[in-house]
Amino acid sequence: xxxxxxxxxxxxxxxxxxxxxxxxxxxxxxxxxxxxxxxxxxxxxxxxxxxxxxxxxxxxxxxxxxxxxxxxxxxxxxxxxxxxxxxxxxxxxxxxxxxxxxxxxxxxxxxxxxxxxxxxxxxxxxxxxxxxxxxxxxxxxxxxxxxxxxxxxxxxxxxxxxxxxxxxxxxxxxxxxxxxxxxxxxxxxxxxxxxxxxxxxxxxxxxxxxxxxxxxxxxxxxxxxxxxxxxxxxxxxxxxxxxxxxxxxxxxxxxxxxxxxxxxxxxxxxxxxxxxxxxxxxxxxxxxx
Ligand code: C2E
Ligand code: MG
Ligand code: MG
Ligand code: MG
Numbered sequence: 250x251x252x253x254x255x256x257x258x259x260x261x262x263x264x265x266x267x268x269x270x271x272x273x274x275x276x277x278x279x280x281x282x283x284x285x286x287x288x289x290x291x292x293x294x295x296x297x298x299x300x301x302x303x304x305x306x307x308x309x310x311x312x313x314x315x316x317x318x319x320x321x322x323x324x325x326x327x328x329x330x331x332x333x334x335x336x337x338x339x340x341x342x343x344x345x346x347x348x349x350x351x352x353x354x355x356x357x358x359x360x361x362x363x364x365x366x367x368x369x370x371x372x373x374x375x376x377x378x379x380x381x382x383x384x385x386x387x388x389x390x391x392x393x394x395x396x397x398x399x400x401x402x403x404x405x406x407x408x409x410x411x412x413x414x415x416x417x418x419x420x421x422x423x424x425x426x427x428x429x430x431x432x433x434x435x436x437x438x439x440x441x442x443x444x445x446x447x448x449x450x451x452x453x454x455x456x457x458x459x460x461x462x463x464x465x466x467x468x469x470x471x472x473x474x475x476x477x478x479x480x481x482x483x484x485x486x487x488x489x490x491x492x493x494x495x496x497x498x499x500x501x502x503x504x505x506x507x508x509x510x511x512x513x514x515x516x517x518x519x520x521x522x523x524x525x526x527x528x529x530x531x532x533x534x535x536x537x538x
Contacts, residue, residue, distance in 0.1 A: 272318070276326055277333040279315055284342045288314050291346050292511035293363070295520060296482065296504040299496045302528065304521055306362040306396065308504065309347045310511045311339070331370050340371040344384040347395070350514050352388040359521060364396040364425065369403035372413045378420060392421030396446070399424065401432030404442055414443045425482065430470065439477055446502075447474050451485025454505070459490045464498065471499050 283289055293307040311323045330336040347363050354361050371377055385391060397417060404410055404426065414424055425446035426439075430453055439447070449470055456463040467483075474481045483495045486505030495503060509520055 273329060275317065276315060276321065277329045277335075279317070280313075280326060280330045280333060280335040280339065283313055283335070284338050286316075288316070289339065289342060289346075290314075290513070291343065291350065292513055293350075293517045294504060294511040295509045295517070295524075296364070296502050297508055298502055299500055304361075304524065305502060306364055307517065308364040308398070308511070309343065309350075309366070311343060311366075327368060331368055336368055336370050337374060340368065341380050341384075344380055345387075348384040348388040348390055351390060351394055353514075354518070357518070359518065361521075362394055362396065364398050366398045366427065369399070369406060369410065372399065372403065372410050373407070377413070378416060381417070381422070382420070393423075396423045396425055398427040398448070400427045401429055404444075405432060405438070411443060418443055418445075428484075430466070436470075436473055439473065439479070444479065446480045446482055448482040448484050448504075449500070451505075454483050454485045454491055454495070455487070457488075457491045457494050459488070462490075462494065464494060467495070467500075468498055475499065 279288075290312040292310045292312055294310060295304045296306050296308060297303065298305045311327075313321055313323070313326055315321050327336070330339050343365060347365055351361060351363055367377075381392075381395070385394065399410075399414070404414075418424055423445040424443060425448055426442065426444045427448050428450045429447045430450045447470070449467060453467050453470070457467065471481050480501040481499070482502040482504060483491075483500040484504050486492050486495065486503050486507045488507060491505075492503060492507050512520055
């Protein structure tokens with residue numbers, strides 16, 4: 250009896266492994282043709298200024314629908330795109346699509362800036378500055394329309410990354426350090442990294458809960474960043490309590506489901522115009538009072 254169960258478990262385990270392995274293989278292969286097959290899409294998540302409560306920019310977030318698995322999270326497929334080499338084509342598609350969307354927003358009177366996630370492999374690619382310059386120029390935009398997000402772990406991985414960032418900054422791009430606090434880098438490194446903003450990772454923000462708030466780390470990160478002349482964006486703001494406390498602690502910008510989920514381009518336009526008219530309604534009712 251025991252033996253049989255043991256054997257079944259082993260069988261079950263190896264089937265699971267095989268399944269996971271083949272999912273990875275299939276995803277890696279499908280990503281090679283995802284651009285050509287039109288399977289990619291960008292969603293945009295609004296980011297607010299804490300002082301004016303205006304939408305100051307949006308973060309572009311990649312969406313992929315696999316022909317066999319349906320929607321797959323970028324957290325799962327970006328590493329596989331890096332492993333299989335499709336990240337270069339996909340990354341360039343993202344840059345061109347962001348610029349095309351920013352252009353059409355402008356043509357409709359909406360002046361927006363976008364933050365784009367750049368993977369470590371993209372940063373190491375010698376052609377990245379030219380790809381960026383071309384995507385911008387083709388849509389009549391300049392470097393101040395884009396902010397480049399890179400993660401802390403990528404930044405710590407290589408000296409060449411630092412020089413690549415210094416070069417991109419000299420082209421006029423702002424650099425933000427994504428997922429800050431998860432990469433185990435010493436806080437003192439912040440002084441030497443060529444970055445303009447830091448994004449406090451959601452895991453710290455979620456420590457702020459009604460009643461039992463643990464804001465020690467968030468408070469320290471905001472203070473230190475400001476002392477170093479860096480602006481702070483708080484990610485993953487899901488609750489009003491988090492929003493209010495982060496504003497009070499001096500977070501410069503806020504992003505999260507409490508404000509809005511990432512939206513397709515058309516829904517983003519509707520969100521921003523609805524948001525703006527709600528703001529002016531609030532203002533005029535305040536004036537009456
Ligand atoms: P990220 O850059 O840190 O993006 C923030 C992630 O948090 C997004 O997940 C977003 O949908 C999610 N999020 C935003 N607000 C909230 C909230 O209030 N609560 C919760 N629980 N989640 C929230 P998403 O879109 O699944 O992206 C995951 C990661 O995939 C991104 O993390 C980024 O590292 C990567 N990624 C996304 N798009 C691209 C891309 O175009 N290129 C590259 N290289 N990486 C990308
Ligand atoms: Mg990001
Ligand atoms: Mg992040
Ligand atoms: Mg993240």
